Amino acid sequence: xxxxxxxxxFTNASLLSVAxxxxxxxxxxxxxEIRLSSALKRLRLPGSxxxxxxxxxxxxxxxxxxxxxxxxxxxxxxxxxxxxxxASDIGLIVNTxxxxxxxxxxxxxxxxxxxxxxxxxxxxxxxxxxxxxxxGMSLAAGMIDSGQIxxxxxxxxxxxxxxxxxxVNRLLRDDVGRDGFMSEFASLTLGSGAAAxxxxxxxAHPNGHRILGGVTRAATQFHELCVGSTDGMxxxxxALLKGGLDLVVSAWKEASKEWNWGAxxxxxxxxxxxVHTNAILKAAKLDQRRVPTTFPWLGNVGPASxxxxxxxxxxxxxxGDRVLLMGVGSxxxxxxxxxxx
Numbered sequence: 223x224x225x226x227x228x229x230x231x232f233t234n235a236s237l238l239s240v241a242x243x244x245x246x247x248x249x250x251x252x253x254x255e256i257r258l259s260s261a262l263k264r265l266r267l268p269g270s271x272x273x274x275x276x277x278x279x280x281x282x283x284x285x286x287x288x289x290x291x292x293x294x295x296x297x298x299x300x301x302x303x304x305x306x307x308x309a310s311d312i313g314l315i316v317n318t319x320x321x322x323x324x325x326x327x328x329x330x331x332x333x334x335x336x337x338x339x340x341x342x343x344x345x346x347x348x349x350x351x352x353x354x355x356x357x358g359m360s361l362a363a364g365m366i367d368s369g370q371i372x373x374x375x376x377x378x379x380x381x382x383x384x385x386x387x388x389x390v391n392r393l394l395r396d397d398v399g400r401d402g403f404m405s406e407f408a409s410l411t412l413g414s415g416a417a418a419x420x421x422x423x424x425x426a427h428p429n430g431h432r433i434l435g436g437v438t439r440a441a442t443q444f445h446e447l448c449v450g451s452t453d454g455m456x457x458x459x460x461a462l463l464k465g466g467l468d469l470v471v472s473a474w475k476e477a478s479k480e481w482n483w484g485a486x487x488x489x490x491x492x493x494x495x496x497v498h499t500n501a502i503l504k505a506a507k508l509d510q511r512r513v514p515t516t517f518p519w520l521g522n523v524g525p526a527s528x529x530x531x532x533x534x535x536x537x538x539x540x541x542g543d544r545v546l547l548m549g550v551g552s553x554x555x556x557x558x559x560x561x562x563x
Contacts, residue, residue, distance in 0.1 A: 229437045229477065235363035236430030237561055238373075239304035240419040242533040243293040244520070247285035251278055254390065254410055261393050265400050272410055277496025281413030281521030283383055290321050291329070293416035294379030295336035301375065302337070305420035309338050312420075313371030314362060315345045318354030318378045320450075320524045322347075333377055344371070351448075351551035352492050354378065354525040355417070356436075356559050359547075362421045363433045373422045378526040382412035384452045392454060408448070409455040411495055413521030417529035431545075436559035437481075439473040441465055448552040463498065466550040467505045473556050474506055481560065483546055486512065488535060492549030493517035493527040502548075514538075539563045 251272035255262065262269065272278050284290065294317075302309055315337070317330040330345040339345070350357050355378050362374030389409040392398065424432050444465040448457045474483065489508055491499065493516050503510055514535045516527070523530055528547050539545065543563040550556045 228439060229435070229480065230360065230364070231435035232363045232367055232433050234424045235366045235421055235433045236424040236427050237359070237433055238306075238420045238422045238427055238430045239301045240417065240529050240532050240536065241297050241300035241304060242415060242417045242526070242530045243297040243300070244530075245282035245284045245288055245293070245414050247283045248280050249283050250280045254386070257390050258393055261398065261403065264396070265403055267400065267403065271407070275495070275497065276407075276411045277518055278411045278521050279518050281382070281411070281519075283414050284381060290319070290379035290381040290414065290416060291332055291336070294319070294333055294377050294418065297379075297416045297418040298333065298337050298375055298377050301418040301420045305373075305422065307373055307420065307422070310340050311373045312339050312343050312375050314365060314374040315339060315343055316358040316361065316374065316376050317347045318349070318358045318376060318525045319347070319380060320349065320351065320354070321379060321381045337375070339375075350555060351553055352524050352527065353549055353551035353555050353557045355529055356547055356549060356557045359419065359421060359433065360436065360557070360559060366421060366423055373420060375418060375420055377416070377418045378524075378529065379416035380414050380524045380526050382414045382521070385409055385450070385454060386412060388452065389454050404459070405456050406454055408457045408459065408522070409450075411517070411522050412455075413523045415520060415523040415526045415530055417526045417533065419529055432562040434560045434562055436547075436557065437473050437477045438555065438557045439469055439476070441469045441554045444554040447554070450552070462554075463501060465554050466556070467501055469554055469556045470502065470548070470550060471505050473558065477558070483558070483560070485544070486546045486560070487543040487563075488539060488545045489513045490528055490532050490535065490545060490547050492551075493520065493531060494522050
């Protein structure tokens, strides 16, 4: 297979900061299963499925007075301050959220306004399931390398409330069988959260974390294996896991001539579940100690999972460490991006 433009190297782009804003409300898996108790009994399904199978003990949901847009603005302000630049320096804001309250205008326009960005700052949404944030970083890095912009803000805010309420209500119906229940199991692992990252020119920020490059690969013949909306997310979990692993391993092997990804100091993966993480560890032969997880207490926060996990792990990183961001998104697509911390 020709690698074409799916393998990318960057020369002067650095991650200057990454920040997150987490919801105040905690929803335990036990709470969700209590709400689903009649369905579990009717279908003769064992308890503690979310904890035992997915490894998700709890997740976050927005509390009173909180919402994903305001939280994303908060994360963006923290990231800009941490980067040591002004909002007026931002030349691009890319919103990568799956969550959106309406089809138009873009979510990015509200965030652009809330952050007080200049009218010269390009703003738009980029949607690619759970890979959106990494795709946004790659896009921004290329624009910085080309001289189109100096600073970019990549943001993401997710709200899992509506899909979880709709899913629980549907699973309580008498016409839902075991197969139907399990096809919506992944919806119950979702969590809410927001994240933001500032990317800028490496030569102007020697203490930044250089974005070295990465690969993307597609297996779009599997585009029907995971289909979601606010109404619900319907997944063929077994086929999705196999297709995703095959895609990751294929991309890993094709990139092995250019990248020494087996020797990374940290692997920041998209947080799906215990099953998914363990499968990635086995397939790529990764050291579990180098793969931090947040899904046990945050669940799957969609595209925000990777930056939120990076925020949680950055205190353990040292200058010179190599960090690989990696994930698989519905569709199927995979992306891997290497940072020099």
